[in-house]
Amino acid sequence: MPESTTFYRIQKLPPYVFAVINEMKAKARAAQMDVIDLGMGNPDGATPRAVVNKLIEAAKNPRNHRYSQSAGIGQLRLEITKHYKAEYGVDLDPNGEALVTIGSKDALAHLLFAVVGPGDIVVSPNPAYPIHQYGVIMAEGHAQILPMPTPEEFLSRLEDLYRKSVRPPKLLLISFPHNPTTQCVGIEFFEEIVRMAREHGTMIVHDFAYADICFDGYKAPSILQVDGAKEVAVEIYSMSKSYNMAGWRVGFCVGNRHMIHALARIKSYLDYGVFQPIQIASIIALRECKDESRQIAAMYQKRRDTLIEGLQRANWEITPPRGSMFVWAPVPEKFREQGSLEFAKQLMAKALVAVSPGIGFGPLGEGFVRFALVENDHRIRQATRSIRQFLTS
Numbered sequence: 001m002p003e004s005t006t007f008y009r010i011q012k013l014p015p016y017v018f019a020v021i022n023e024m025k026a027k028a029r030a031a032q033m034d035v036i037d038l039g040m041g042n043p044d045g046a047t048p049r050a051v052v053n054k055l056i057e058a059a060k061n062p063r064n065h066r067y068s069q070s071a072g073i074g075q076l077r078l079e080i081t082k083h084y085k086a087e088y089g090v091d092l093d094p095n096g097e098a099l100v101t102i103g104s105k106d107a108l109a110h111l112l113f114a115v116v117g118p119g120d121i122v123v124s125p126n127p128a129y130p131i132h133q134y135g136v137i138m139a140e141g142h143a144q145i146l147p148m149p150t151p152e153e154f155l156s157r158l159e160d161l162y163r164k165s166v167r168p169p170k171l172l173l174i175s176f177p178h179n180p181t182t183q184c185v186g187i188e189f190f191e192e193i194v195r196m197a198r199e200h201g202t203m204i205v206h207d208f209a210y211a212d213i214c215f216d217g218y219k220a221p222s223i224l225q226v227d228g229a230k231e232v233a234v235e236i237y238s239m240s241k242s243y244n245m246a247g248w249r250v251g252f253c254v255g256n257r258h259m260i261h262a263l264a265r266i267k268s269y270l271d272y273g274v275f276q277p278i279q280i281a282s283i284i285a286l287r288e289c290k291d292e293s294r295q296i297a298a299m300y301q302k303r304r305d306t307l308i309e310g311l312q313r314a315n316w317e318i319t320p321p322r323g324s325m326f327v328w329a330p331v332p333e334k335f336r337e338q339g340s341l342e343f344a345k346q347l348m349a350k351a352l353v354a355v356s357p358g359i360g361f362g363p364l365g366e367g368f369v370r371f372a373l374v375e376n377d378h379r380i381r382q383a384t385r386s387i388r389q390f391l392t393s
Contacts, residue, residue, distance in 0.1 A: 058277035072100020127365030175207035177323030310384025
């Protein structure tokens with residue numbers, strides 16, 4: 001096959017900005033250098049022992065080695081509905097309003113393929129997790145980004161968009177606590193979003209990946225707590241961060257029955273669901289591991305404090321986030337003109353600390369870098385010392 005061969009959807013995707021830092025990191029490690037990796041949001045903790053034990057037990061049963069159900073086994077769907085009732089007071093039907101997915105990316109990408117058609121407008125804040133924009137593009141939709149310096153400003157711009165547009169958006173794609181900006185909202189934000197969506201016939205997808213990673217007494221609300229939300233909205237919940245189960249690839253899509261049905265229909269053509277022992281173990285996580293989930297959130301809060309205190313000693317002032325596993329930091333003034341990618345490259349080369357450049361999250365991410373809290377306190381302190389030396393040299 002000639003090198004000049006192009007593929008229709010692949011050519012729509014931009015170069016992967018994060019690959020630059022990843023390549024530098026790989027070369028440094030190959031040279032036996034000690035790189036502290038605060039780039040990718042890849043949890044470093046162990047999955048709760050009870051979950052692992054249940055996986056081992058279930059995997060020994062040959063009946064669990066067969067194809068599973070694309071929609072997920074009934075007991076796991078029931079358990080997620082119990083979780084939503086206990087945590088948010090939301091009633092869900094496990095047989096029509098809950099679907100097991102192969103992680104949250106699977107849910108989001110395939111849902112977009114199921115409900116978005118050529119040219120449909122999908123609005124999302126920017127900066128954003130890359131799949132939020134490029135999943136729309138791959139689904140042939142029109143990704144319309146709105147700046148989000150604050151959630152209130154996003155709502156204001158969305159109101160203007162509805163007022164001025166000839167054709168309202170088909171779908172709103174939002175996520176709080178937000179990756180990468182770490183912004184958090186109260187239920188009032190969701191009430192406004194749902195009001196506008198219902199008024200204009202717009203669907204809502206809320207990516208709730210960091211539902212349980214909240215700090216300082218803040219509890220992230222579910223959009224489904226809003227009256228009437230199930231008429232227009234689905235929410236995507238992930239086991240990855242809440243239970244240190246990133247590699248297990250288990251998520252859920254819950255809410256609007258019609259959107260759930262569309263996702264289930266398209267997935268029935270694409271997969272046979274998550275390996276059944278993993279689904280059985282996930283039941284144990286939801287049923288028995290609430291304390292471990294709270295401990296995971298407390299660990300991230302401690303790491304957040306360690307990072308921010310260390311950077312403050314380098315005169316790099318950052319507002320502590322109330323949620324997510326990240327810190328979103330403005331590039332220091334004297335480096336701002338170089339851009340976030342060049343600054344991240346310098347941090348990698350001179351401080352041996354890997355971070356994600358803001359430009360990788362869209363054009364409005366320029367001027368920031370994202371730290372992922374995926375190293376222990378000792379390593380984070382080591383990172384801040386190296387950064388301080390770099391910034392003051």
